[in-house]
Amino acid sequence: MLIWLTCLASGAVLAAGRQLIVALAPPLTAASSTAQLQRSRHWSVDPSRRRNAALLLANRSENSPAQQLRLLRGQGWGGAPLAAVTLKLAALAAEAAGEPARADALWHQLLQRFPQAAASADALYALGRHSPDLRHQLLQQFPAHPAALAAALEAKDALHLARWGPRWPGADALLRQRCQAPAAERNLQQRQTLAMGLAGLGDGRGALLCLAGSPAPAALQLALAQALLRGDATDQRQAEHRLLTLARREPASSAGQEAATLLSQQPGSNALSALGELPASLRRTAAVQARLAEEGQGSWQQVLQRWPGDPASWDLQWELARQALLQRRWSQALTVLNSIDSRRLPAPLAARQLFWQGYSAGQLGDQKRATSLWRQLLRISPGGYYAWRARLRLGDTPLADRQRSGASDTAIRGPELPWQPLASADSELNELWRLGLNLEAWEHWRHRRAGQTPQTPTELLLEGRLRTGVGDDWTGLGQLEQAGLRLTQTSCSRQWQRELQQHPRRFQRAFNAAARAMQLDASLLLAVARQESRFTPAVRSAVGAVGLLQLMPETAAELAGAAVDTPQLQNPERNAALGARYLRQLLNHWQGDLFLTVASYNAGPGAVQSWLGRGGPDRQREPELWTEAIPYPETRLYTKKVLGNLDTYRQGASPPCGE
Secondary structure, three states: HHHHHHOOOOOOHHHHHHHHHHOOOOOOOOOOOHHHHHHHHHHHHHHHHHHHHHHHHHOOOOOOHHHHHHHHOOOOOOOOOHHHHHHHHHHHHHHHHHHHHHHHHHHHHHHHOOOOOOOOOHHHHHHHHHOOHHHHHHHHOOOOOOHHHHHHOOOHHHHHHHHHOOOOOOHHHHHHHHHHHOOOOOOHHHHHHHHHHHOOOOOOOHHHHHHHHOOOOOHHHHHHHHHHHOOOOOHHHHHHHHHHHHHHHHHOOOOOOOOHHHHHHHOOOOHHHOOOOOHHHHHHOOOHHHHHOOOOOOHHHHHHOOOOOOOOHHHHHHHHHHHHOOOOOOHHHHHHHHOOOOHHHHHHHHHHHHHHHHHHHHHHOOOHHHHHHHHHHHHHOOHHHHHHHHHHOOOOOHHHHHOOOOOOOOOOOOOOOOOOOOOOOHHHHHHHHHHHOOHHHHHHHHHHHOOOOOHHHHHHHHHHHHHHHHHHHHHHHHHHHHOOOOOOOOOHHHHHHHHHHOOOOOOOOHHHHHHHHHOHHHHHHHHHHHHHHHOOOEEEEEOOOOOOOOHHHHHHHHHOOOOHHHHHOOOOHHHHHHHHHHHHHHHHHHOOHHHHHHHHHHHHHHHHHHHHHOOOOOOOOHHHHHOOOOOOHHHHHHHHHHHHHHHHHHOOOOOOOOO
């Protein structure tokens, strides 16, 4: 009995010790070192931790498909969702290693054991290459999954793509081709589906052609108007007419209310006049009242007092404050800026408000108040344009000197996008992200949400991070920026994390080489590319600018001394080299002045020279005020964005918070 009790106690102690070791071990993440992963894979007492290590190692780019297969062998055990992902990765590795029979066996095993898992969409896609029934099952069961969208493109199923993924590469051409078929070959519902897909792509005219005069429900009417607003003056007038019609027809619907909001945001007298034709219930909304107050047709104080948390009020407050600042009416500017508590604003907007509150207080002789406001700004928003300007105003001379110079031998270093926890409400999504399985995390998100567009700031933040995690910076960075302008304030360190999420360090080799050749700070190239193209090499602007640094072919030809075609401009190395040469020319022209250089990159040096010669704020003593006086709204915003990007990139990864 004594021996038995001793053995039992020893077993209990060992079991407890094992559980304690498992509990105390730090979680493995995509940021874990290879040595740490190897130790965990071989020696951890926890089988889940061993699998995590194997998955992380297999996902490292230096591993060949054969090495991936070896790492994943025997790791598809259990019924946890991660087992399904492991089987998928093993099957893909087997295909890449030239072992189709082994891959098929793994796909069948995945489909049999986890028929509802998102990873099974890949099994249906792979096994469906020779089975139309499996492809049909894929489209029905996982319609928004990337595997289904790829299958739909191969099958030329335009309707599926229009409904579930109009932005899938190659879908746009297929949708337009399907719309060009005779109207008799498409029923009303199909025409509406195709038109909605094209409207979502911003092709308002194509969507109208697809409808061929057919009626459209409210959601489609709104999407059509939004697409037409991106067009020329004729398209914009038609969009305003459609918005007014929709708002008057359905004033109580969400589409009607959104139409009234969009109408209130359009410049010009036509849109302003149309607001008077809205139903009374919509004329009393924050967006409409804010536009009327901005035009002097209402009380701005009443708007800000009644709707202090509405974005329309935030925009109104800033426009009124900017006008007062440019007229040097410092007391009036403070009155407007004080009308909404900065704690109610998202961090980037609070930073703007606090900076100008401090600036106005300083102009009125209250330097102590100015200093306090700028320090408060840095606690709320440690990165970006206003944080940079606040630090300079607080006397950070070393940083001021560094920022004033456009030349440096500083190269870009470190990971493209430092790993941070996803911190979503979905534990499975968080686990995939933690293990560096970004593509699988994105597929999981798409499948669970059925391709639904994010609605809340939190959803925008999550989808933006997932998109940038798989390299879709064009959409992802845009979503992160939208989220940042709506999310509530948080701690300085967490706000800095959001700032880093919006500033990946892509194409480091290309930018470093171009910067060295032109004696530039590589961070300046990053800052411009972040604003110009969101690091998307193939993107083209409406006026024909191409590539990372959005160079016009004519400008590129002058810089290169020979014609440069579109494929060359879409090459990151070539584009970065030519863009760096242009930036060096502008820096030399403006004697290293970053404000003038960046503004010239957007508007042209001739336009900037004309602004310098017409009076207004002194460029040297009042650079912030000079920037607000730029007559082109696009250039005004562009200059602040690029210089804010530059400051963030130069800060590095450590939060400048002192927390």
